[in-house]
């Protein structure tokens with residue numbers, strides 16, 4: 001696949017396992033944007049070594065927020081959740097890398113920021129479930145489903161220093 005080809009080019013003497021490239025959808029929620037945490041949150045994924053494939057600042061319309069969180073529509077907090085997500089711009093991102101979906105969930109931390117470990121985004125930067133600053137896809141299939149639009153095709157010069 002394309003990733004394996006790119007990596008193979010970057011590291012000509014190595015054999016690279018060819019696995020499907022995994023992508024996750026990360027969204028900085030309106031509280032993260034309003035609190036000036038965009039750079040901090042992006043920085044954590046950059047420093048980890050994942051590849052940024054897409055990014056935009058976006059005012060989420062109500063119907064899209066309802067679609068995104070449709071699995072939660074019977075929950076009592078659902079109306080508040082939709083108001084929260086549509087209350088200001090969000091930053092939508094696609095990040096790529098082996099194991100990125102599960103790893104991003106670890107970097108983000110538990111849904112309730114008071115239970116999230118220190119060192120995680122929610123553990124360090126938030127106090128309430130209803131204001132937990134960031135979303136991350138919970139499976140590779142949902143990663144694919146949640147990412148919309150065209151992604152940049154590029155390779156990072158860091159790749160051979162991140163992947164042997």
Ligand code: ADP
Nearest residue numbers: 072077081110111129130131132134135136138
């Ligand atoms: P996660 O975002 O960690 O995957 P869920 O998919 O369970 O968590 O919930 C989606 C989002 O819904 C949460 O990130 C949070 O913004 C909101 N949410 C979940 N549970 C509650 C709750 N009990 N009260 C308020 N908001 C909630």
